[in-house]
Amino acid sequence: xxxxxxxxxxxxxxxxxxxxxxxxxxxxxxxxxxxxxxxxxxxxxxxxxxxxxxxxxxxxxxxxxxxxxxxxxxxxxxxxxxxxxxxxxxxxxxxxxxxxxxxxxxxxxxxxxxxxxxxxxxxxxxxxxxxxxxxxxxxxxxxxxxxxxxxxxxxxxxxxxxxxxxxxxxxxxxxxxxxxxxxxxxxxxxxxxxxxxxxxxxxxxxxxxxxxxxxxxxxxxxxxxxxxxxxxxxxxxxxxxxxxxxxxxxxxxxxxxxxxxxxxxxxxxxxxxxxxxxxxxxxxxxxxxxxxxxxxxxxxxxxxxxxxxxxxxxxxxxxxxxxxxxxxxxxxxxxxx
Amino acid sequence: xxxxxxxxxxxxxxxxxxxxxxxxxxxxxxxxxxxxxxxxxxxxxxxxxxxxxxxxxxxxxxxxxxxxxxxxxxxxxxxxxxxxxxxxxxxxxxxxxxxxxxxxxxxxxxxxxx
Numbered sequence: 001x002x003x004x005x006x007x008x009x010x011x012x013x014x015x016x017x018x019x020x021x022x023x024x025x026x027x028x029x030x031x032x033x034x035x036x037x038x039x040x041x042x043x044x045x046x047x048x049x050x051x052x053x054x055x056x057x058x059x060x061x062x063x064x065x066x067x068x069x070x071x072x073x074x075x076x077x078x079x080x081x082x083x084x085x086x087x088x089x090x091x092x093x094x095x096x097x098x099x100x101x102x103x104x105x106x107x108x109x110x111x112x113x114x115x116x117x118x119x120x121x122x123x124x125x126x127x128x129x130x131x132x133x134x135x136x137x138x139x140x141x142x143x144x145x146x147x148x149x150x151x152x153x154x155x156x157x158x159x160x161x162x163x164x165x166x167x168x169x170x171x172x173x174x175x176x177x178x179x180x181x182x183x184x185x186x187x188x189x190x191x192x193x194x195x196x197x198x199x200x201x202x203x204x205x206x207x208x209x210x211x212x213x214x215x216x217x218x219x220x221x222x223x224x225x226x227x228x229x230x231x232x233x234x235x236x237x238x239x240x241x242x243x244x245x246x247x248x249x250x251x252x253x254x255x256x257x258x259x260x261x262x263x264x265x266x267x268x269x270x271x272x273x274x275x276x277x278x279x280x281x282x283x284x285x286x287x288x289x290x291x292x293x294x295x296x297x298x299x300x301x302x303x304x305x306x307x308x309x310x311x312x313x314x315x316x317x318x319x320x321x322x323x324x325x326x327x328x329x330x331x332x333x334x335x336x337x
Numbered sequence: 338x339x340x341x342x343x344x345x346x347x348x349x350x351x352x353x354x355x356x357x358x359x360x361x362x363x364x365x366x367x368x369x370x371x372x373x374x375x376x377x378x379x380x381x382x383x384x385x386x387x388x389x390x391x392x393x394x395x396x397x398x399x400x401x402x403x404x405x406x407x408x409x410x411x412x413x414x415x416x417x418x419x420x421x422x423x424x425x426x427x428x429x430x431x432x433x434x435x436x437x438x439x440x441x442x443x444x445x446x447x448x449x450x451x
Contacts, residue, residue, distance in 0.1 A: 040397040045364040046404045052360055084396065113400045113418075135403030135411050 031057040032077035032149055037067040037093065038111070039085040043134075047080070050138050054145065064088030068096050071103045072213060077152045078145060081128075083112040083119065094126040101167040101217055105155050107148040111136070165239040167217060168224035176238035176246055177299075183236075183248055184299040187290075195249040195257035195289025196302060198310045199227065199264065202282045202318040204243035215275040219243075223268055223283065230264045246306075253291025258323040261285045265321055282319035286310025293327030302326060350451040353406030361406065368405050372447045379444060383437070392421040395443065407450060413443045 034056045036047055044060040051058055059076070061067050065088045071079060079097070083090035090110060097103040109130040110123045120131050129151060130144050159166060163175035171179070180196070187194040201207075201223060208216035220243060227237045227247055236248040249257050262285075269282045286309030288302055295302065309322040316322070355361040375394060382390035395418040402411025417439045424436065 040401065042368060042397060042401045042405070045367065046401055049360050049364050050404070113396055113415075134400035135408070138404070 031055055032152065033057050033059060033074070034078045034080065034145070034149075035067065035070060035076040036060045036080045036111075037062075037064065037085075037090070038080075038082040039063065040082075043082070051142065051145070054142060056145070056149070064090065064093040067093050071097060071106065072100060075103050075106050077106070078148045079106055079108045080111045080145070081108050083110060083114055083123070091122060091126060094123065094128060098127040100214070102213075105152075105159075105166070107151050107155075109144060109148055111141075168221055168239050170224050170228075170245070171236060171238040173238065173240055176236070176240060176248075179236050179238075180246075180248060180303065181299045183250065184295075184302060187295065191292050191294055193251050193253040193256075193289070193291045194295075195252045195254055195287055196306045197247040197249060197257060197261050198240070198286045198303075198306045199223070199245040199247065199261075199283050200285075200310055200314070201243040202284055202314075204281075207276070207279070207281065210279070211276045215273070218275060219273070219281050222271060222273075223281075226268050226271070227264060230260065230267060246303075249289065252289065254287060254289035254323050254325045254327075255291065257287050257289045258321055261287050261321040261323065265319065269319065284310060284313035284318045285321040286313055287321060287323035288326045289323070290325060290327030293325075295326045296328060297326055348445070348449045351407060351409070351446065351449045352451060354408070355406035365405055368401075369450055372450055376444050376447050379440065379447075383440060388421055388424065391440065392418055392425075395421065398443070398447075407446075410443075410446050410450065413439070413446055417443050 032055070034051075036044060036058060038044060038060070039062050041062070044062075048058055048060070056077075059070065061070055064085050067079070067081070068088070070076075081090050081093060088096075090112065094108060094110075097106060097108065107129040108127065109132060110128045111132050111134060112119070113134045115133040123131055129148055132141055132144060160174070163172050163178075164170070165172040183194060186192065201219060204216065204219070207219055220239075223243075223245065224237070224239065227245055231237055231247055231249070234250040235252075236250075238246050238248075240246045249260060252260065265283055265285055269280055271281065273279065273281065286306045288305035288309060297305065305324060305326055309324055313320050313322040353361070353365050355365065375398075379391055379394050382388075382394070395414045398414035399411050399418055402408060402414055417436070420436045420439055424433075
């Protein structure tokens with residue numbers, strides 16, 4: 001029944017093998033996810049048994065490479081990381097995680113047989129939050145795990161409160177919703193010009209798939225930077241989600257806004273990307289604004305018009321701006337850019 | 338609980354400290370059941386002078402031995418790992434005979450784990 005001499009997980013250990021030798025784990029979305037990275041199946045089983053009663057959902061993997069993929073695709077609340085693994089070792093995993101905005105803040109507890117001070121210093125310097133030496137006292141490991149989970153909750157709470165998008169440093173969606181409602185209320189009262197712009201990177205998935213996620217992240221960061229450079233201090237630039245950005249253009253009507261939008265479109269299209277110099281990135285922009293005529297739309301409806309215009313821009317072939325006037329009399333679509 | 342075929346009849350079995358812990362019984366059973374394979378791997382790797390593989394098994398047993406309720410096993414494995422590290426890192430001779438003796442001690446223990 002059993003495969004000969006595969007007990008000790010050699011580098012050739014496969015996923016199939018892992019399936020055979022690891023106890024099944026139930027995934028539970030309501031519990032914080034903990035990822036255990038260790039090249040030894042006997043350690044997987046031990047921690048699965050010993051952390052069974054903790055309020056966590058434990059996932060295991062056998063290699064550093066796999067750990068990085070899993071963590072990027074779905075950042076866990078805490079990572080338990082072994083140092084000595086064939087191939088990509090624990091230090092390399094730490095370095096990679098801390099280099100990626102998506103996994104930068106995931107607390108990592110190093111769990112290792114190496115007790116040397118030098119290794120500890122290196123691990124902490126690379127961004128580990130804790131260091132546990134195997135064999136370890138289980139009550140202590142549980143307590144340290146809970147401390148790391150608390151840290152994760154606090155970091156998430158802080159990010160939420162700070163209303164800042166982690167990758168780009170722009171205001172996040174929650175911040176946008178608040179600011180946009182304020183600006184629309186202001187417009188309704190004083191009839192000041194106001195425009196809203198939705199910006200979306202064209203074929204973004206293709207960039208991620210072809211050049212990898214770091215290239216995709218770089219594109220988002222650069223778009224964010226360009227949007228900020230091209231807008232005024234009274235404008236509000238936000239990452240709305242994924243590859244979609246919104247810009248609130250204060251004191252700007254739809255016609256003037258369309259000019260700003262087109263400048264942004266041209267600037268981004270002209271960027272030469274270090275990671276993919278032969279593949280420029282274009283954006284499509286949908287804009288809805290009024291130069292002072294009262295707009296009777298709610299903030300949500302106004303946003304919807306901008307979103308529809310973005311859809312038209314995509315539909316008409318991308319790399320273009322579609323804008324419309326939302327001041328009364330009611331909507332009409334006009335194309336610019 | 339199945340017993341390994343190469344178990345010496347006169348050798349005293351080593352029982353896990355956690356043998357009565359319901360959370361642990363299943364995985365201790367697997368750990369014990371897999372011991373003959375692990376011993377075979379140690380022997381094979383040693384014969385092939387693949388000391389890195391011997392070291393990996395020792396390293397894993399060092400880390401997990403205590404966790405499975407066999408602290409002595411973990412200690413013996415740890416000693417073997419250190420000797421193998423010295424063998425790799427220094428020119429100062431740690432004699433292979435000495436390491437072989439430590440390996441024998443570990444294998445003996447693995448065979449007695451139950």
